[in-house]
Amino acid sequence: MKILVSNDDGVHADGIRILSEALRQIADVVVVAPDRNHSGASHSLTLENPLRLESMAHNGFIAVKGTPTDCVHLAVNVLLTPLPDMVVSGINHGANLGDDVIYSGTVAAATEGRHLGLPAMAVSLVGSKHFASAAHYACRLVQGLMRNPLPADQILNVNVPDLPLAQIKGIRVTRLGCRHPAEAVIVEQDPRGRPIYWIGPPGASQDAGEGTDFAAVEAGYVSITPLQIDMTAYRHMDGLQEWIREL
Numbered sequence: 001m002k003i004l005v006s007n008d009d010g011v012h013a014d015g016i017r018i019l020s021e022a023l024r025q026i027a028d029v030v031v032v033a034p035d036r037n038h039s040g041a042s043h044s045l046t047l048e049n050p051l052r053l054e055s056m057a058h059n060g061f062i063a064v065k066g067t068p069t070d071c072v073h074l075a076v077n078v079l080l081t082p083l084p085d086m087v088v089s090g091i092n093h094g095a096n097l098g099d100d101v102i103y104s105g106t107v108a109a110a111t112e113g114r115h116l117g118l119p120a121m122a123v124s125l126v127g128s129k130h131f132a133s134a135a136h137y138a139c140r141l142v143q144g145l146m147r148n149p150l151p152a153d154q155i156l157n158v159n160v161p162d163l164p165l166a167q168i169k170g171i172r173v174t175r176l177g178c179r180h181p182a183e184a185v186i187v188e189q190d191p192r193g194r195p196i197y198w199i200g201p202p203g204a205s206q207d208a209g210e211g212t213d214f215a216a217v218e219a220g221y222v223s224i225t226p227l228q229i230d231m232t233a234y235r236h237m238d239g240l241q242e243w244i245r246e247l
Helices: 014-023 068-079 105-115 131-147 213-218 234-245
Strands: 002-006 028-034 053-055 062-064 086-093 120-126 154-161 170-173 186-189 195-198 205-207 221-228
Touching: 002 014, 002 068, 014 028, 014 086, 014 131, 028 068, 062 068, 068 086, 068 105, 086 105, 086 131, 105 120, 105 154, 120 131, 131 154, 154 213, 213 221
Parallel strands: 002 028, 002 086, 028 062, 086 120, 120 154, 170 221
Antiparallel strands: 053 062, 154 221, 186 195
16 A cells, blocks of 8 residues: 655654655555745645645655645655555644634645545644554554445545544544634834734634534544535525525
8 A cells, every 4th residue: 555645744744754654564655745835825726836846855846836735736746656546645733623624735635635546534632742542543544445445536634633642532423613713913013114924723613512623622533524625515506596586
C-alpha cells in the first residue's frame, strides 16, 4: 500500500513528520507538502505562478511552493507512478471542527485526493502536544478504510483530543457543529503609520451539542465526521424551483 501524505502547516511541521513516521509502519509513504505554512488556504490552486519543488535531503519529503491542493494535484497527476492508494492529510496543528472545514487547507488536501479518485482522510490534533496519539488513530483508521472503503464522494474528517493515548476514551462518529463568527478584525499600524489588518481568531463554538464533533472531543473521544463532496442542498431544490417560476 502506498500513501500520499500532505498538510497545510508545511513540510517542516511536527505533525506531518510524526504522521509519516507512524504510517511507514504499515505502508509506503510519500510526503508532498507546502514549503511553508498555508493554514486557511482552503481549496485554492496556484494559477498565476509556476509551481516549484525541492526534495529535502534529510528526509526525502518534497516541498512545493504552493498550496495544499497544489501539492496533492501535482503529486497525483505528475510525481507519483504508480498512483497512491490513499491520501492522508495532517496531522494539523489545531482543530478542524465544525465550519473550520470550509477554510482548512488540511481538509482541502484530502478533498483534492477524493476529487482525483482516491480514498482520503484529514487528521487534526485539537492542541499542539500529543501528536503521537493522533498518529496512532490515523494508522488504525487507514487500515479500517482499506477494508471498508467510503463512497466515492466522501472523505473522513478526524479530530483527536490533545491527550495521552491512554486517556482517550474511544471513537465517536459525529456531525459537524458550528462556531460563532470569527472575532473582529484587529487593526494596527506599521512603523510608517499605515494601517494593517489581522484576521481575528476563530469564534467560540455555537452548536456544540450532543452528536457534534465539538462535543466528542470535549468528552475525550476521537471525532470522525464523514464529509460529502457534493454540496448541493437537495431538500431545498423544490422550494427554489417554485419561486423561480414566479420571476
